Amino acid sequence: MWWATHVTHHSSEQYTLSVSFRLSWTQHLKIIFFIPIALMGFDPFVFFCANQVAVLYQFWIHTELINRMWAPIEYIFVTPSNHRVHHGRDDEYLDRNYGSSLIIWDRIFGTYTPEGHTPDYGILTPVGSYNPVYLVFHEWMEIWEDMKKYRSPRAWWRILFCSPSLKLDKEGFYGNARPLSDLPGLIMEWQENQKEQEEVAPAPAPLTA
Numbered sequence: 001m002w003w004a005t006h007v008t009h010h011s012s013e014q015y016t017l018s019v020s021f022r023l024s025w026t027q028h029l030k031i032i033f034f035i036p037i038a039l040m041g042f043d044p045f046v047f048f049c050a051n052q053v054a055v056l057y058q059f060w061i062h063t064e065l066i067n068r069m070w071a072p073i074e075y076i077f078v079t080p081s082n083h084r085v086h087h088g089r090d091d092e093y094l095d096r097n098y099g100s101s102l103i104i105w106d107r108i109f110g111t112y113t114p115e116g117h118t119p120d121y122g123i124l125t126p127v128g129s130y131n132p133v134y135l136v137f138h139e140w141m142e143i144w145e146d147m148k149k150y151r152s153p154r155a156w157w158r159i160l161f162c163s164p165s166l167k168l169d170k171e172g173f174y175g176n177a178r179p180l181s182d183l184p185g186l187i188m189e190w191q192e193n194q195k196e197q198e199e200v201a202p203a204p205a206p207l208t209a
């Protein structure tokens, strides 16, 4: 689900400053992650300013015109070089360099990869569309299609909140989960089963006084 709010930013196959404005209409759902800040008592104005600084910072890093920077800067901050890796769909660049202002978080959590070759920008399944509505909602539609295939809340939870590369094993792990479209068939099977059971074990004769 969080990927669905962000995929629009990644579906560009070019890497230019304009990519920094290529953001999903649903991206603000992520505001729920900032609720603890409100609960801690920070003034909304302070939050707004800090957030704007963070968002503005992300503008200049979307360019191929700036090469690797001075090592201490590359070590601490998100830079054009290490953010290009974040936009790459090459195997070694997938799910790397998540930081948006500070790259030290990726160093701490082990998701940092320095830029080697020039990345192949984009997402694994190219969208092939310039329709803005499609660009914003295609991943949401896919989530909805996936959810329709299962009747298990556990499967829905995983589809919504696990990695976008999640593959649910329909037959194995969710053996009893059948597509919603199978429901009429399922009811018929159940009715037939009931009938068979009644035939095998007829109802006991009513008690006579």
Ligand SMILES: [Zn+2]
Pocket (backbone or CB within 6 Å): 009, 062, 083, 087
């Ligand atoms: Zn970016």
Ligand SMILES: [Zn+2]
Pocket (backbone or CB within 6 Å): 006, 009, 010, 086
């Ligand atoms: Zn991203």
